[in-house]
Amino acid sequence: MDKESAIWTALEEVHDPEVGANIVDLGLVYGITLEENGLVRIRMTLTIPECPLADEIVKEVEEAAASVSGVSKVEVLLVWEPKWTPARMNDNAREEIRSHTTHL
Template sequence: MTDTIEAKNLEAKNPDARTSNMQTHSALPPEETDRLAGEIVAALKTVFDPEIPADIYELGLIYKVDIKDDRTVDVEMTLTTPNCPAAGELPTMVENAIASVPGVGVVNINLIWEPPWTPDRMTDEARLVLNMW
């Protein structure tokens, strides 16, 4: 089974959303999945698009994170545009950030384009940083 973080700016919209949007059929203890989820989100917030002064999590580029029973982490993410100059490096940066979390196994990044990213996915924090009020 897996624990899933539906990552549309979870704690920015609702501090309890991270755990409420996770599947609970995991063999991992709940406190371990909570720890992993929190540390994965924190790791994602260290990754910045080189051209935008906001982290990829606040930008809404992370669509889903699945934490599997064997600690494999599958990520669905997108970019602001298919022509993004950082397309070659951002997925690797995300993979490396998540892999640095203690207890995480293999990290698989799946770059997706549906649904397409829009500025509506950004948190208020990202809007403030980008002066998009």
Template sequence: MGEKKWTEEEIKTIQEDILASLETVIDPELGIDIVNLGLIYEVELDEDGFCVIKMTLTTMGCPLADVITEQIHQAVSEVEEVKKVDVQLVWYPAWTTDRMSRYARISLGIR
């Protein structure tokens, strides 16, 4: 028999844990976490614990992309079920301030 497969509910819970860990990754320029900034587009997890995080940055060519990616790897490694992480930068749809949470908007004084 193979390894136990997760239920849809368990996967959803693990994805929530991954998102919670990503809230510890702070954009160095804006001082707000990448989840509340709306930079995380998708979190996928397969049965082997391989996690794909699709995200964008506030600007193309952001000089801090490597720093943020490294922090993501460190944060997600705290989630027990995740065995490997692949961070994929995507540019579509383009990020806008509309993707920010209410918390991020208030913190940055954006209406």
């Protein structure tokens, strides 16, 4: 598996605690840029700009990406354009949210 694929896989372990699905399936990660020196830049958003758990999610993203071999530094860039909408979610996220809400 190449480094970028490994980072995407690692990010699937980071869940939005309020929604109950991982940030990749939710469509929160807009892109990953790899530099030759091991720096990884991750462009992402949150479901709402006022997310009270933003710092926690960003920290988990940094830790997940840093766990990949060859990554020396991680920068998470929170962006608000394009705005996140539920249309960005994939079917995995929709199913996870359905199962999460039916168990409440």
